[in-house]
Each structure stands twice: as C-alpha cells, then as structure tokens.
Amino acid sequence: MSRREAAAALGIHQTTAEEWDVGIRKTRNGRIYPGGRSVDYTREVSTTTTPGVRGISLSGLDALDKTLDGRFLSLQDRERIRDLRSSGASLRAIAAALGRSPSTVSREFARNSQPVIGYQPYAAHRKAASRRPRPKERKILVLPRLRDHIEAKLLLRLSPEQISKTLIRDFPDDQEMRVTHETIYQALYLQGRGGLRRELATALRTGRARRKPHRNGDERRPRFVDPMVMISERPPEIEDRAVPGHWEGDLITGALNQSAIGTLVERSTRYVMLVHLPTDHTAESVRDGLIATMSTLPAHLRGSLTWDQGVEMAAHKSFTLATDIQVYFCDPASPWQRGSNENTNGLLRQYFPKGTDLSVYGPEDLEHVAQELNARPRKTLGWDTPAERLRDLLTTT
Incomplete structure (x- = not known):
C-alpha cells in the first residue's frame, strides 16, 4: 500500500504517517524528534533530552526574536523570506532584498522547510535554533x-x-x-x-595516532639566521632589465647532489659566469666562490643578485658585506622569478648532463663552456650575443 492508502486505512492524516516514518512522536503540546529534541509549541521553546548535549536556554517569543549576530538570519528576515516567496519572488530577488547571498537563501529553504507545509518562518527559526548549541555530539x-x-x-x-x-x-x-x-x-x-x-x-597507511602538522608557504619558518630581503622589495629598474649589472644565480648539481657548479646570468645581457666549487657546495664554499667570481667585475656591473631560498645561500649576509651586492630571494616554489637563470641552467645540461660527477671539471672547463654560451646569438637580444652586449657596456661606460 502507499502511504496515503495506509493512512486512510488507519484513519490518520498523511502528515502524521510521514512523521511516524521519520521517527517523530507527538505530545500534548508539541513533538519529540529523533535524538531526543522536543518542541513545546505553547512556549515556542526547543529543548533536548539527549544526555551530554546542552539544550537551548531560550524561552518565549522574545528569545526567538533576539538577533545573535548580523551574519545570522533573524526571525524578521525569515518572515520577509516567506512573504517574498509567497509573492512569487525568485531566490536571487529575495537575496537582493535582504542584502544576502543567493546561496544563503537557498540553504535556508533546503534546511528549514517543512516536508508538507513548506517554509514557515517560526518553524524555520526554531529549527535553526535547535542546531545552534555547542558542542554537538559527533x-x-x-x-x-x-x-x-x-x-x-x-x-x-x-x-x-x-x-x-x-x-x-x-x-x-x-x-x-x-x-x-x-x-x-x-x-x-x-x-x-x-x-x-x-x-x-x-x-592507516601512515600508522600515526596523531595528526602531523602541515604548514603552507605563508607560514614558513625563517629560512636563515640573517633576515632575507625578498624579491618583492627589489627596485623596479631591476625588474624591467633597464639597468645592467643585476644577476640571477643558482646551482646545478651532479650525481646524488655530491658536486655542484654555480651559475650566474646577467639579466639585461644574458651574460653567463660559472662558479667553480671544487670540494663541496656548503654555504661557506658557495659564498667564497661567488665573492671570487663577482670581484672580477667592474663596480657598475655589481648591482644585485637574485637567488632562490636554497641552503647554500645561508651566508648571504657576509657575501653582501664583502662585495656590496644586495641579495634578493625568490618566493618559495617560484622558479619563474629567475627565468633567465633557469633557462641558462637548461642550456648548461648540454655540457653537464644530469647524474654525472661535476667535480671532474676544472676552472678552465667552466670558462670554455661559459665562452661558448656567451658567443651564441640570442633572439631576445635581437640576435646579438651576450658577449657583444657586455662588450658594448664596458666600452661605453
């Protein structure tokens, strides 16, 4: 039998049958819902009898009429929603009239409407109030x-x-x-x-009995003891490559990260310089190699150096003190902020393939590779070579 036929056979209303199906029991003055929540319509109060769950300490119509916060719908808001809906207004029109998001009105109808009689403001307000107490049972x-x-x-x-x-x-x-x-x-x-x-x-696959904390990029701990100057503080003339003498740097590493070569690219001319690191690539070794390499440049070509946040630059403060070159650090996981250097590192892999031992190359080998790269014509330079552009800078300055 259908529910309608069963209700007729028992002599009860179809709404009563629907409430029985979901576990709602009628009392003399209200209803008791599954989970222990009860509603007394003579006092307009919703309470709960579930052990360990706090009830609603509101009583009377004045309590239901109280606005807790502007972000919550009030009883007046719900009455207006009912009136606008009865006049045929759309959800978006109702939301605009209330100054709310359409999704707020949509959720209000979905959560607080009655199964048969539809949306009623006082019933919706009681239903919303019943979900308000904290903490809730899991x-x-x-x-x-x-x-x-x-x-x-x-x-x-x-x-x-x-x-x-x-x-x-x-x-x-x-x-x-x-x-x-x-x-x-x-x-x-x-x-x-x-x-x-x-x-x-x-x-669980991790086997952990407690959650491992995760941090996002904005919550990173300080990378070095000395504070970093981030790329966002870099002057505009460096960004648009209008002024020469500003460099981008990085390391390319060999097999198992046991050996490395430092790479430097001048931003306006794309001129390449390679830093020999014969023993290791610790912060002290990289600092000393950069100081020796950058000191060969004239003063007007020692403007700044942009690097990622690798541990090899932990001694950046002492490098700046020795060379008077300001170091700017890229944001985490942002290699495009050193695009010229990243592109050059790709070209260098023609000479120094990944997975090889880079310690076998001496200063003469690095100088030979740098000269070949600097002699290549570049489309971005109007088919001039980096060596020609640097020569022009040196002869005109």
Whole structure:
C-alpha cells in the first residue's frame, strides 16, 4: 500500500504517517524528534533530552526574536523570506532584498522547510535554533551502525577517503550513512571524543595516532639566521632589465647532489659566469666562490643578485658585506622569478648532463663552456650575443 492508502486505512492524516516514518512522536503540546529534541509549541521553546548535549536556554517569543549576530538570519528576515516567496519572488530577488547571498537563501529553504507545509518562518527559526548549541555530539558517536561499518573497513585497511566514498555507493538511500573523511580522521586522532578505537589508527597507511602538522608557504619558518630581503622589495629598474649589472644565480648539481657548479646570468645581457666549487657546495664554499667570481667585475656591473631560498645561500649576509651586492630571494616554489637563470641552467645540461660527477671539471672547463654560451646569438637580444652586449657596456661606460 502507499502511504496515503495506509493512512486512510488507519484513519490518520498523511502528515502524521510521514512523521511516524521519520521517527517523530507527538505530545500534548508539541513533538519529540529523533535524538531526543522536543518542541513545546505553547512556549515556542526547543529543548533536548539527549544526555551530554546542552539544550537551548531560550524561552518565549522574545528569545526567538533576539538577533545573535548580523551574519545570522533573524526571525524578521525569515518572515520577509516567506512573504517574498509567497509573492512569487525568485531566490536571487529575495537575496537582493535582504542584502544576502543567493546561496544563503537557498540553504535556508533546503534546511528549514517543512516536508508538507513548506517554509514557515517560526518553524524555520526554531529549527535553526535547535542546531545552534555547542558542542554537538559527533555523528560517529551517536550512530553505532555507522561506527561499526567504519571500523570494519579500517580493519580492511581502506583509507578514510575510500570509506567515505564507498558509503555513498553501499548505502545510496540512507542519508545517515554519510561521513566525510575528515570526520573519520578526527575520530581517530581525538581520543576520548573521536569515537573510534585508538588501535585502529595503525590501520592507516601512515600508522600515526596523531595528526602531523602541515604548514603552507605563508607560514614558513625563517629560512636563515640573517633576515632575507625578498624579491618583492627589489627596485623596479631591476625588474624591467633597464639597468645592467643585476644577476640571477643558482646551482646545478651532479650525481646524488655530491658536486655542484654555480651559475650566474646577467639579466639585461644574458651574460653567463660559472662558479667553480671544487670540494663541496656548503654555504661557506658557495659564498667564497661567488665573492671570487663577482670581484672580477667592474663596480657598475655589481648591482644585485637574485637567488632562490636554497641552503647554500645561508651566508648571504657576509657575501653582501664583502662585495656590496644586495641579495634578493625568490618566493618559495617560484622558479619563474629567475627565468633567465633557469633557462641558462637548461642550456648548461648540454655540457653537464644530469647524474654525472661535476667535480671532474676544472676552472678552465667552466670558462670554455661559459665562452661558448656567451658567443651564441640570442633572439631576445635581437640576435646579438651576450658577449657583444657586455662588450658594448664596458666600452661605453
């Protein structure tokens, strides 16, 4: 039989049958909902009888009429929503009239409408108020069937995300059997409140019983003892390559990062200089190699140096003191901020393939490679060579 036919056979209203289906029980003055929440319509108060969950300490119409914060819909807002909806206004028109986002109005109808009679402002306000108390019981704690299913899947070594997605497939019509993977992680990590046994954490691929903290790029700890001057503080004349004498630098490393060669590219002429690092590429070795190489340049070509945040530049302060060259650091994971240098490093791999030992190359070898690169005509230079552009700078200055 359909619900309508069953309700007629029992002599009850169809709405009553619908409420029975979802577990709502009528009382003399209100209703009791699944989970223990009760509504007394004579006092317009929503309370809860679930142990450990705080009820709503509001009483009377004045309490329901109170506006907690401007970001929450008030009772007057909900009355206006009902009136505008009754006049045929669209969701966007209602949102514009209230000065709210259309998604706010859409969620209001979805969450607080009644199954049969539709949207009623006082009922919607009570329904919203019933969700307000904190803290709330965790879903995994109050639904044993969901908790048992999650534990069984964890023992099969499914990840929380796999469990979350398979719940939708295995229980397509049961909205109670829904949980996000983050809720599962919290249930494992927050012992005493989470709802899942601690030993189940060993079933995770990481095997960790607590969350590992993650930081984003904006929360990076200071890279060096001496403060860095970031590329955002670099003067505009360096950025547009209008003034020569500003360099970009980096290292290319050999097999297992055991050997390295320092690379320097002048931004306006693309002139290349290679730094010999015969023993290692520690911060002190790189600093000494850069000082020796940059000191061969005339003063007007020692403007600045832009580098990434590699540990080899930990001694950047002493390099600046020795050469009077300001070092600017790129943002994390932003190689395009040193585009000329990155492009040159790609060209250098023709001479120094990846995975080879770079310590076998002496200063003469590096000088020979640099001369070949500086003798190549470049499209960006109007088919001049970097050597020609640098020669012009030296002869005209």
